[in-house]
Amino acid sequence: MTYSHLGQNLNMITFLSVIGQSVIANLTKTGRGTLFLKQTLSCTFSVLCHPRLIIKQLFSVGVLTVLIITISGLFVGMVLGLQGYYILSDFGAEETLGVMIAASLVRELGPVVSALLFAGRAGSSLTAEIGLMKATEQLAGMEMMAVDPIQRIICPRFLAGCLSMPLLAAIFSMVGVLGGQLVGVTLLGVDEGAFWSQMQSNIDFYDDILNGVIKSLVFGFVITWISLFEGYDAIPTAEGVSRATTRTVVYSSFAILGMDFILTALMFGDI
Amino acid sequence: MQHPKSLDTLVGLFVVIGIGALFFIGMKVSNLASYSNNDGYTITARFENSGGLKVRSPVSVAGVRIGRITAIDFDNESYESVVQMQIEPQYNTLPDDSSASIFTAGLLGEQYISLQTGASEEYLTHNSEIDITQSAIVLEEIIGQFLFSDNEN
Numbered sequence: 001m002t003y004s005h006l007g008q009n010l011n012m013i014t015f016l017s018v019i020g021q022s023v024i025a026n027l028t029k030t031g032r033g034t035l036f037l038k039q040t041l042s043c044t045f046s047v048l049c050h051p052r053l054i055i056k057q058l059f060s061v062g063v064l065t066v067l068i069i070t071i072s073g074l075f076v077g078m079v080l081g082l083q084g085y086y087i088l089s090d091f092g093a094e095e096t097l098g099v100m101i102a103a104s105l106v107r108e109l110g111p112v113v114s115a116l117l118f119a120g121r122a123g124s125s126l127t128a129e130i131g132l133m134k135a136t137e138q139l140a141g142m143e144m145m146a147v148d149p150i151q152r153i154i155c156p157r158f159l160a161g162c163l164s165m166p167l168l169a170a171i172f173s174m175v176g177v178l179g180g181q182l183v184g185v186t187l188l189g190v191d192e193g194a195f196w197s198q199m200q201s202n203i204d205f206y207d208d209i210l211n212g213v214i215k216s217l218v219f220g221f222v223i224t225w226i227s228l229f230e231g232y233d234a235i236p237t238a239e240g241v242s243r244a245t246t247r248t249v250v251y252s253s254f255a256i257l258g259m260d261f262i263l264t265a266l267m268f269g270d271i
Numbered sequence: 272m273q274h275p276k277s278l279d280t281l282v283g284l285f286v287v288i289g290i291g292a293l294f295f296i297g298m299k300v301s302n303l304a305s306y307s308n309n310d311g312y313t314i315t316a317r318f319e320n321s322g323g324l325k326v327r328s329p330v331s332v333a334g335v336r337i338g339r340i341t342a343i344d345f346d347n348e349s350y351e352s353v354v355q356m357q358i359e360p361q362y363n364t365l366p367d368d369s370s371a372s373i374f375t376a377g378l379l380g381e382q383y384i385s386l387q388t389g390a391s392e393e394y395l396t397h398n399s400e401i402d403i404t405q406s407a408i409v410l411e412e413i414i415g416q417f418l419f420s421d422n423e424n
Contacts, residue, residue, distance in 0.1 A: 063285045102300045167289025172290035177300055196299070201329070205301040213293070218409050 165220025322407025
């Protein structure tokens with residue numbers, strides 16, 4: 001009787017310790033991540049003095065992502081044009097198609113969809129690259145040669161990610177609006193003047209477009225932070241790197257969608 | 272480190288296209304182009320009811336947009352809505368007995384102020400006020416009037 005009571009207690013303690021372990025592990029990881037971000041940010045100045053490092057990363061992070069962003073933007077805009085036209089024509093309000101396309105692209109779809117694509121295309125490759133560098137002990141080797149890997153490897157990639165995200169989102173929105181115009185005006189016959197003029201009179205530069213740019217800046221910051229840290233913190237084995245890459249995409253997507261809700265509530269809502 | 276020239280060119284192209292896209296959505300998609308001229312003169316008008324009028328709604332004469340609404344305030348003493356509008360400087364020959372009405376663009380469109388020009392020789396200047404105004408049409412009021420008059424008959 002007393003023995004089984006003791007066993008139950010032991011089970012309870014094991015259960016609690018499992019919870020405790022995972023909480024402590026997550027908290028230490030958050031702490032490591034924050035310290036990592038601090039170290040990265042503290043290198044910003046010295047990296048800005050060597051813009052060549054950033055340019056090389058802008059190529060692999062930004063330029064190589066342009067194609068997927070452009071094609072997705074075009075199709076998202078075209079679908080918005082089609083769907084919007086079918087719904088708006090029920091109300092005889094086809095002329096507001098431009099407003100609908102531009103507002104949804106500039107406020108939400110531009111920053112969010114391009115950030116999701118960026119996390120899948122650039123974020124995962126950053127994690128894999130850094131993780132593999134760690135697995136093959138290149139980072140340790142740099143430290144042996146008194147080269148700070150954070151300054152040489154991490155920080156340029158971080159800055160390149162933060163820089164290219166708003167540009168990619170802007171390209172996405174522009175191509176999307178043009179795709180919507182292609183479907184709405186050229187194929188479905190919405191009046192071109194009404195399409196553009198309604199858009200211009202209803203989209204505000206500061207409220208809509210600058211807020212969209214701020215959103216994409218925040219997303220770029222978070223995605224590059226997550227992907228670089230996951231790579232830097234990966235277990236240096238093939239499996240560890242693959243898991244880190246998966247985590248990058250999953251966490252980035254969660255972070256983007258969650259942050260998007262908060263930012264939208266702060267910027268456009270009255271919450 | 273070896274840097275091929277083509278890499279620089281592609282990065283430059285990327286940055287230029289990105290900034291160009293921002294410029295495009297600024298100028299072509301949003302109202303940034305109409306932000307530029309902040310000069311011009313301000314006139315006010317008092318309405319019994321300014322309806323769904325908003326700041327930045329257009330002010331037009333004969334269907335041409337000549338300015339924007341800059342402020343809508345409530346007068347604590349006369350219980351009226353005081354609407355301030357900024358008129359672009361080239362339209363400086365509006366007679367001072369012009370009247371202002373609030374109209375709706377289309378059935379579901381936004382509301383705007385339309386000025387009907389008068390016959391006076393004097394022109395509206397900075398800070399002058401429009402005396403003759405016609406309030407916004409509130410749909411519920413019209414329906415109410417319609418039902419009321421129907422009952423009388």
